[in-house]
Amino acid sequence: xxxxxxxxxxxxxxxxxxxxxxxxxxxxxxxxxxxxxxxxxxxxxxxxxxxxxxxxxxxxxxxxxxxxxxxxxxxxxxxxxxxxxxxxxxxxxxxxxxxxxxxxxxxxxxxxxxxxxxxxxxxxxxxxxxxxxxxxxxxxxxxxxxxxxxxxxxxxxxxxxxxxxxxxxxxxxxxxxxxxxxxxxxxxxxxxxxxxxxxxxxxxxxxxxxxxxxxxxxxxxxxxxxxxxxxxxxxxxxxxxxxxxxxxxxxxxxxxxxxxxxxxxxxxxxxxxxxxxxxxxxxxxxxxxxxxxxxxxxxxxxxxxxxxxxxxxxxxxxxxxxxxxxxxxxxxxxxxxxxxxxxxxxxxxxxxxxxxxxxxxxxxxxxxxxxxxxxxxxxxxxxxxxxxxxxxxxxxxxxxxxxxxxxxxxxxxxxxxxxxxxxxxxxxxxxxxxxxxxxxxxxxxxxxxxxxxxxxxxxxxxxxxxxxxxxxxxxxxxxxxxxxxxxxxxxxxxxxxxxxxxxxxxxxxxxxxxxxxxxxxxxxxxxxxxxxxxxxxxxxxxxxxxxxxxxxxxxxxxxxxxxxxxxxxxxxxxxxxxxxxxxxxxxxxxxxxxxxxxxxxxxxxxxxxxxxxxxxxxxxxxxxxxxxxxxxxxxxxxxxxxxxxxxxxxxxxxxxxxxxxxxxxxxxxxxxxxxxxxxxxxxxxxxxxx
Ligand code: ADP
Ligand code: SF4
Numbered sequence: 001x002x003x004x005x006x007x008x009x010x011x012x013x014x015x016x017x018x019x020x021x022x023x024x025x026x027x028x029x030x031x032x033x034x035x036x037x038x039x040x041x042x043x044x045x046x047x048x049x050x051x052x053x054x055x056x057x058x059x060x061x062x063x064x065x066x067x068x069x070x071x072x073x074x075x076x077x078x079x080x081x082x083x084x085x086x087x088x089x090x091x092x093x094x095x096x097x098x099x100x101x102x103x104x105x106x107x108x109x110x111x112x113x114x115x116x117x118x119x120x121x122x123x124x125x126x127x128x129x130x131x132x133x134x135x136x137x138x139x140x141x142x143x144x145x146x147x148x149x150x151x152x153x154x155x156x157x158x159x160x161x162x163x164x165x166x167x168x169x170x171x172x173x174x175x176x177x178x179x180x181x182x183x184x185x186x187x188x189x190x191x192x193x194x195x196x197x198x199x200x201x202x203x204x205x206x207x208x209x210x211x212x213x214x215x216x217x218x219x220x221x222x223x224x225x226x227x228x229x230x231x232x233x234x235x236x237x238x239x240x241x242x243x244x245x246x247x248x249x250x251x252x253x254x255x256x257x258x259x260x261x262x263x264x265x266x267x268x269x270x271x272x273x274x275x276x277x278x279x280x281x282x283x284x285x286x287x288x289x290x291x292x293x294x295x296x297x298x299x300x301x302x303x304x305x306x307x308x309x310x311x312x313x314x315x316x317x318x319x320x321x322x323x324x325x326x327x328x329x330x331x332x333x334x335x336x337x338x339x340x341x342x343x344x345x346x347x348x349x350x351x352x353x354x355x356x357x358x359x360x361x362x363x364x365x366x367x368x369x370x371x372x373x374x375x376x377x378x379x380x381x382x383x384x385x386x387x388x389x390x391x392x393x394x395x396x397x398x399x400x401x402x403x404x405x406x407x408x409x410x411x412x413x414x415x416x417x418x419x420x421x422x423x424x425x426x427x428x429x430x431x432x433x434x435x436x437x438x439x440x441x442x443x444x445x446x447x448x449x450x451x452x453x454x455x456x457x458x459x460x461x462x463x464x465x466x467x468x469x470x471x472x473x474x475x476x477x478x479x480x481x482x483x484x485x486x487x488x489x490x491x492x493x494x495x496x497x498x499x500x501x502x503x504x505x506x507x508x509x510x511x512x513x514x515x516x517x518x519x520x521x522x523x524x525x526x527x528x529x530x531x532x533x534x535x536x537x538x539x540x541x542x543x544x545x546x547x548x549x550x551x552x553x554x555x556x557x558x559x560x561x562x563x564x565x566x567x568x569x570x571x572x573x574x575x576x577x578x579x580x581x582x583x584x585x586x587x588x589x590x591x592x593x594x595x596x597x598x599x600x601x602x603x604x605x606x607x608x609x610x611x612x613x614x615x616x617x618x619x620x621x622x623x624x625x626x627x628x629x630x631x632x633x634x635x636x637x638x639x640x641x642x643x644x645x646x647x648x649x650x651x652x653x654x655x656x657x658x659x660x661x662x663x664x665x666x667x668x669x670x671x672x673x674x675x676x677x678x679x680x681x682x683x684x685x686x687x688x689x690x
Pocket of ligand 2: 284350354
């Protein structure tokens, strides 16, 4: 069948329908289940988010994992629940929204098994054996080995959840056995399953629970919905699920479900950041499995390139292009390919800020797509904005992520925008950081916005144009957004020290801005001091090691780049530093900088020692570059102009995601009548009293 729209011929194949049980998709774009930190707490926000993806062309849109029972409770994380009928209105709202958007709605039913600490329900966790629950930071407790009667219970709970999913209107109902988050996975994996009964030992026994849940689901569904199975294809850990296991599962059960959804043995293994894995990293584990079943298969790989997608289909690796992150960064990715607007694809940069939302129990956010999570709360849309409300002309100073996004938003709304940038290159910090090891994808934040701006005739860009308040007033600008960024400090102030460190005269002290400007330390031995705890400290150490320096990295935390536990990078970062020969001096703060060495202190016991070095590079904290903002604000008070707003790092240094969001917010709020800031600035749902 040929595509219904004007698809550039090479991508036709992506717009072919695929049959999944009783349904047929409109194309091959499939938003696989993904967490979003909204779950049961923010169901309407989630519904709006999922609907927009369906509108953007994802022919299947799924929920995240949905806990089927109070013994599958992964508090404090916020996912969906289908514990009883009372959860159905929220689930129905999500299914309805996906249908309104034009997609098929999938629900991922999950029993988390020994991965559920049950901190809310206080039920005993259930697993194949007596083993500690998996999220070791949540509760120091163990799961109990399930008896046959526990297994009977689990099967009944799953059936109940299937029945309720049909009632809520879902078209595709999952049996979940992936990511180490599911009892099915634990039973399959010899690492956890050492049972000697009919559910342990041989592969046939280890897959018995999966077979039973699939058969139960198929019987319960009775042709009214498609049945999907999400399964681990490789656990990447000693004793875990292997290729041989998954091939055996497909030989035995390959024809049972209507769809196979292939995943890795951990979420971390599926959502690797661009710093550590390329697009399509799963291919080596998934290739060849499709031929073991006649049913369609879906898989992920942070696919943003239509050519890579076409290859997956043509090479017979996947039938459906699965995506979580690419659909978060660009909910309209399918439609943009369909319409030949490839240059306007907002490519995921692989930073995992989206993941950090879920892991910090906060609503999802995205570096590339500032409307993610704000669709219902603030009424933001990834592609559209309300038209301008006046003929105001707006100056945006600084073309980093916040300035670029503000110019994009205001330009889209139809305002006349002038964007000025001191340097020749646009992009600010994302351009600078994209030149560091592993961070080239950061450049996509700039590339996407440059592409949009190039199509907006009402936005003028002036490069190599540093502006002062006098220039701005002289040119007659009445409305100014100041996006001038921030400067890295080199005085040691950050989290551990809130006042400057003693630094000896003649000591060689550098910061990231020196490295961005191409200045490297003199000498051979360098100490990097990471009191920022996000990625940059580790990246700087890697850069210096690659440039031949003898590098030690000192941090008051127990791990370098400790916050990256929330982006699934912390373990990979330690490994990469070790591989690069970087010495990690953890649990220590730099307390004095001398010539030829620094003094460091153990943060627990207070012992002091010296580390020899020729230079120190501080990756600590930043100061907003806000002189221009302050000057303009003073001029505004004098009546020289009408409005001034600081945005992004110039207002408060933060993540790239925060800067982009701030630019978007300023564009949304220009000319808007805003409620007083005594009010909650967004819509929210409040628990209804019983
Ligand atoms: P953010 O993350 O908030 O977008 P960045 O530091 O990435 O901030 O970007 C700030 C940009 O502003 C940089 O590209 C910088 O060169 C530019 N800039 C700073 N001061 C001025 C100025 N006075 N006039 C024009 N451009 C400026
Ligand atoms: Fe991609 Fe980063 Fe957005 Fe996640 S937050 S979807 S990784 S750009």
